[in-house]
Amino acid sequence: xxxxxxxxxxxxxxxxxxxxxxxxxxxxxxxxxxxxxxxxxxxxxxxxxxxxxxxxxxxxxxxxxxxxxxxxxxxxxxxxxxxxxxxxxxxxxxxxxxxxxxxxxxxxxxxxxxxxxxxxxxxxxxxxxxxxxxxxxxxxxxxxxxxxxxxxxxxxxxxxxxxxxxxxxxxxxxxxxxxxxxxxxxxxxxxxxxxxxxxxxxxxxxxxxxxxxxxxxxxxxxxxxxxxxxxxxxxxxxxxxxxxxxxxxxxxxxxxxxxxxxxxxxxxxxxxxxxxxxxxxxxxxxxxxxxxxxxxxxxxxxxxxxxxxxxxxxxxxxxxxxxxxxxxxxxxxxxxxxxxxxxxxxxxxxxxxxxxxxxxxxxxxxxxxxxxxxxxxxxxxxxxxxxxxxxxxxxxxxxxxxxxxxxxxxxxxxxxxxxxxxxxxxxxxxx
Numbered sequence: 100x101x102x103x104x105x106x107x108x109x110x111x112x113x114x115x116x117x118x119x120x121x122x123x124x125x126x127x128x129x130x131x132x133x134x135x136x137x138x139x140x141x142x143x144x145x146x147x148x149x150x151x152x153x154x155x156x157x158x159x160x161x162x163x164x165x166x167x168x169x170x171x172x173x174x175x176x177x178x179x180x181x182x183x184x185x186x187x188x189x190x191x192x193x194x195x196x197x198x199x200x201x202x203x204x205x206x207x208x209x210x211x212x213x214x215x216x217x218x219x220x221x222x223x224x225x226x227x228x229x230x231x232x233x234x235x236x237x238x239x240x241x242x243x244x245x246x247x248x249x250x251x252x253x254x255x256x257x258x259x260x261x262x263x264x265x266x267x268x269x270x271x272x273x274x275x276x277x278x279x280x281x282x283x284x285x286x287x288x289x290x291x292x293x294x295x296x297x298x299x300x301x302x303x304x305x306x307x308x309x310x311x312x313x314x315x316x317x318x319x320x321x322x323x324x325x326x327x328x329x330x331x332x333x334x335x336x337x338x339x340x341x342x343x344x345x346x347x348x349x350x351x352x353x354x355x356x357x358x359x360x361x362x363x364x365x366x367x368x369x370x371x372x373x374x375x376x377x378x379x380x381x382x383x384x385x386x387x388x389x390x391x392x393x394x395x396x397x398x399x400x401x402x403x404x405x406x407x408x409x410x411x412x413x414x415x416x417x418x419x420x421x422x423x424x425x426x427x428x429x430x431x432x433x434x435x436x437x438x439x440x441x442x443x444x445x446x447x448x449x450x451x452x453x454x455x456x457x458x459x460x461x462x463x464x465x466x467x468x469x470x471x472x473x474x475x476x477x478x479x480x481x482x483x484x485x486x487x488x489x490x491x492x493x494x495x496x497x498x499x500x501x502x503x504x505x506x507x508x509x510x511x512x513x514x515x516x517x518x519x520x521x522x523x524x525x526x527x528x529x530x
Contacts, residue, residue, distance in 0.1 A: 130465040134383045138374075141382035142360025143389050143470030144439040147175060148232045148477070152501035155243055155482075156514045162484040162494055164244045166425065168418045170435040171236070171478030172442045173267040174229025175364035177221040178357045184218045187211075187358055190351070193344045203376075204337035210372035211358075217367060225263040227366045230270045232476035237274035239501050240432075244482060247431050248279045255425070258288040258436040259296050267476070268436040295417045296437045298410040309396075310404035316395065323391060323461040328352075328384040333377070356385050364475060386471070391461050394468045397443040399457045411445040412529035418481060419526050443473045449525070450507035451479065451499055472499065479504075483518065493518035 139146040158164070178184070191208040194200050200208060241248060254275070258268045265288060276282050293303035300306065312320075324330075330352055334341065341348070359376055362369045377385065394400050397407050414435075421433055447454045447468075456467045479499055486492040494515045497504045508516040508524065 130469055131383055133469070133471065134386050135379050137471075139360070139363040139474075140471035141377075141386040142356065142363070143386055143393065144443070144473050144475075144477075145357065145360040145364065146471045146474040147228070147363050148235070148474050149500055149502075150235075152239060155496060155498060155503055156512075158484045158494060158496070158515060159512045161487050163487065164246050164482055165431065165485050166422065166483040167240065167244065167247060167432045167434075168422065168481040168483070169240075169433065169478060170414065170437065170442065170445060171233075171267070171271075172437060172439050172473070172476060173225060173261065173263040174232040174270075174476040175226045176229055176263050176361075176475065177218060177224050177226065177364065178361045179223040181222055183222050183354070183357070184215065187354055188215050190344055190346050194338055194341075194346075197344065199338050199340050199342075199344065201337055201339060206372045207337065207376050210370035214367070214369050214373070218365075223261075223263060225266045226364055228364060229263070229267060229475060233267045233271040234274040236476060236478060236501070237271045237278070240480070241275065241278045243501075248282070251281045251283065252279055252432070253283045253285070253428070253430045254432040254434065255285045255430050256287075256434040256436070257292050257296065258286075259293065259300070259438065260289055260302070261438070264436045264438065268434070271434070292435075294410075295414045296435055297441045298413065299407055299440050307406065309406045312395065312403050316400070316403045319461065320391065320395065324388045327387050328381070333381060337376075352385070353389070356389065387465060390468065390470045391464050393443060393470045394458075394464050397440065398447045398468055399455060400464075401457055401459050406530065407440070407444045408447055409529040411441070411448040412525070412527065414441070414445050415448060415525040416528060419522050422483070439473050439477065442477050442479070443470070446473065446479060446499065448529075449479075449497075451497060451504050453505070453507075455507065474500070476500075481521075484515070495521055 134140045137146070180186075188211065191200075191204075191211060195205065195208050254272070256268055256272060258265050268286070272284055272286070276284065290302050290304060293300050294305045297303065298306070330348070333352070334348070338344075338346075355376075359374060362374050395403050399405055399408055425431075425433055446452075449455070452472070453467045454472075458464050458467065477500055479497065480501075482496045482498065484494045484496065486494075494511055495518050496515055497506055503514045505514075506516055506521070508520045511517055
């Protein structure tokens with residue numbers, strides 16, 4: 100069962116139980132099943148946008164949608180980093196020239212060398228898959244909420260300065276323009292919006308660095324990583340020695356994860372020897388380690404600086420403040436485009452699907468925090484519904500990647516919350 104579909108099923112099931120809450124920790128075995136069942140999920144935030152989203156639950160009788168507040172990530176891309184592919188190629192090529200590759204290492208290097216020319220100079224660039232993902236999201240929005248597009252519709256869209264983010268935004272807007280010929284679009288981008296769109300960026304006028312992780316937090320992470328994943332054993336399968344090849348063991352395995360898992364983002368096929376370099380159990384182990392690292396950086400891990408989490412109170416307040424402004428100006432859709440390092444802490448800050456949980460045991464983190472739920476083109480949509488009989492009674496519904504999701508608020512109906520409760524909880528700056 101698709102993990103998002105599973106959450107929807109649990110939402111509906113739990114809503115039928117007396118006194119039930121709409122969030123329950125899940126068995127970590129589900130995370131393992133999810134990772135092993137989909138060849139892209141083990142890459143976490145490098146995974147592909149899900150498909151097969153059902154129509155979202157209908158609102159209570161008498162309510163109709165009238166506004167959407169959205170924040171999304173760019174679509175599928177090549178690995179970021181100006182010299183990523185040459186750096187990785189150089190390590191493997193040097194090892195090959197020095198005769199330090201095992202037969203398995205040679206097999207991987209030959210596969211990488213075959214596709215390397217098609218990757219070179221493409222670092223960070225949106226792929227055609229990434230473009231299609233945002234057209235798919237536009238189609239879903241139009242399919243799910245046709246009432247919003249009746250008559251003349253106004254849309255405001257904002258983006259970071261990243262080319263892949265801008266192109267992602269334009270693909271979505273272009274698709275919506277084709278679907279709704281009288282759609283009016285206002286677009287802007289840049290640093291003035293970074294405090295809300297991507298506060299971790301050094302281009303943010305209000306940027307402040309996170310405090311370094313404490314020794315205790317780093318020691319806990321390193322113990323967990325060593326217990327879960329046999330890094331030395333895997334490296335030993337590829338190299339007879341790593342002396343003199345420029346391999347930084349602290350970053351090499353993460354770079355290998357990026358290189359291999361990102362192949363699902365590409366528009367051309369790659370050799371199986373490249374994508375199968377890790378066993379299924381190793382992919383799951385790598386995901387667990389990186390998942391915990393992401394949780395420490397963007398979630399609410401105890402004992403570390405939660406700046407990235409708290410900074411997204413600016414985005415939550417922007418959702419609230421812009422709603423009133425947009426209603427006064429006749430705007431029906433407000434769309435924001437950014438990166439996973441903004442989407443992850445925002446989803447955590449809002450408590451979507453219980454991702455605001457504070458968990459001290461690294462082995463328990465995957466019960467609630469799953470980085471593959473923040474894939475390429477990840478997006479969160481708050482959909483607003485108004486009562487025909489009482490226009491001031493506004494409900495909201497939250498979708499994560501097009502699937503019904505939960506908020507830590509009292510429900511009015513399965514999957515629906517009072518806008519007034521949302522404002523009361525999030526209408527403040529946490530930092």
